Amino acid sequence: MSFTQDVKQEVSLHVYTAEEEKAALSALIQLTASLSISRRGPALSITTENAAVSRAIFRMLKNYDVEIIPSVKRRMNLKKNLIYQLRAEGNVQAVLEDTGIYSAQGLRDRPLRAIVRKDQCARAYLAGAFMAEGSVNSPRTSNYHLEINAANPKHAEFLSELMKRFYIDAKIIERRGHSVVYVKSAEKIADFLRVIDASDNLMKFEDTRISRDITNSITRLNNVEVANEMKSFKAAAEQLEDIEILERYDLVRNMDPKLRDVIELRKEEPYASLNELAESYRAKTGSTVSKSGLKHRFVKIHEAAMKASGQKDE
Numbered sequence: 001m002s003f004t005q006d007v008k009q010e011v012s013l014h015v016y017t018a019e020e021e022k023a024a025l026s027a028l029i030q031l032t033a034s035l036s037i038s039r040r041g042p043a044l045s046i047t048t049e050n051a052a053v054s055r056a057i058f059r060m061l062k063n064y065d066v067e068i069i070p071s072v073k074r075r076m077n078l079k080k081n082l083i084y085q086l087r088a089e090g091n092v093q094a095v096l097e098d099t100g101i102y103s104a105q106g107l108r109d110r111p112l113r114a115i116v117r118k119d120q121c122a123r124a125y126l127a128g129a130f131m132a133e134g135s136v137n138s139p140r141t142s143n144y145h146l147e148i149n150a151a152n153p154k155h156a157e158f159l160s161e162l163m164k165r166f167y168i169d170a171k172i173i174e175r176r177g178h179s180v181v182y183v184k185s186a187e188k189i190a191d192f193l194r195v196i197d198a199s200d201n202l203m204k205f206e207d208t209r210i211s212r213d214i215t216n217s218i219t220r221l222n223n224v225e226v227a228n229e230m231k232s233f234k235a236a237a238e239q240l241e242d243i244e245i246l247e248r249y250d251l252v253r254n255m256d257p258k259l260r261d262v263i264e265l266r267k268e269e270p271y272a273s274l275n276e277l278a279e280s281y282r283a284k285t286g287s288t289v290s291k292s293g294l295k296h297r298f299v300k301i302h303e304a305a306m307k308a309s310g311q312k313d314e
Contacts, residue, residue, distance in 0.1 A: 006204075007130070007134075010198050011198050012053050012056040021060055022098060024056075025060045027111075027126070028132050035092070041090070042092040046086040049075075064094060068088050122166075123196060127197065130196055136193075139208035140208055144189055146182065147180050147182035148181045155179070170188075190206055232271070235298075239302070240270060241305075245309050246301070246304060259300060262277075262281070262294065263301065278290065
């Protein structure tokens with residue numbers, strides 16, 4: 001299964017209180033159901049591609065005076081996914097009123113705020129919304145992304161407000177005529193999984209994410225070290241070329257003793273870094289010289305070499 005399916009599976013098995021279950025069912029119905037009227041009265045047609053989510057909805061609807069007719073179909077496309085359908089008939093209006101979706105003015109774009117007044121009910125509502133229309137990328141990918149397809153723009157704003165209650169800054173975009181609420185920060189995705197009580201998959205997400213981040217950090221550090229090493233090798237090679245020019249014109253013996261000491265040290269340790277040369281200089285002469293001090297002396301040596309060869313230092 002995908003990581004999204006794993007999360008939905010875990011959340012679908014959660015045991016809610018009566019109030020929390022009402023909130024979760026409110027989101028599930030608003031995002032998976034359509035209302036129709038027949039000679040037998042109103043009916044809810046609920047469709048999902050997730051068997052665990054379908055079972056959760058069935059379990060919640062059993063608390064109401066409705067007849068639930070389950071069925072399974074196979075989608076006629078290349079993937080041929082199974083489609084799980086529930087048809088609820090009977091006192092459907094009571095279900096819609098109890099879950100805050102229906103009022104005297106008709107069906108609502110977003111549920112009554114009373115449904116999510118308590119934080120635990122808000123958590124349950126977000127869990128229901130994710131079960132219905134949510135998806136989250138696997139932490140193994142480098143693109144962290146969680147989203148929920150909302151029922152309409154007002155419902156998207158409602159979901160975004162709920163997330164902000166838990167300090168999750170969700171954005172809203174319009175995609176192919178649908179309002180989508182999304183989160184791209186790995187830390188905030190982890191917070192969302194914590195909010196909807198997907199603790200097992202939260203641990204998987206965090207373990208994989210932290211492991212990837214550590215591996216990436218080590219790789220970056222190794223790349224920096226290699227780059228620095230190559231830079232040191234190039235500088236050392238250029239310094240040896242300068243020394244060769246000075247020796248060719250027999251100029252080293254007349255140079256400042258401090259420069260002669262550095263020249264001898266570089267010849268003894270052709271590819272040592274400046275830090276390593278500073279340590280060797282202290283051990284050999286008993287005097288301390290800093291990395292910047294060595295760099296300054298090599299600049300002087302380079303200038304002398306350019307002058308000796310009649311070239312201009314670019």
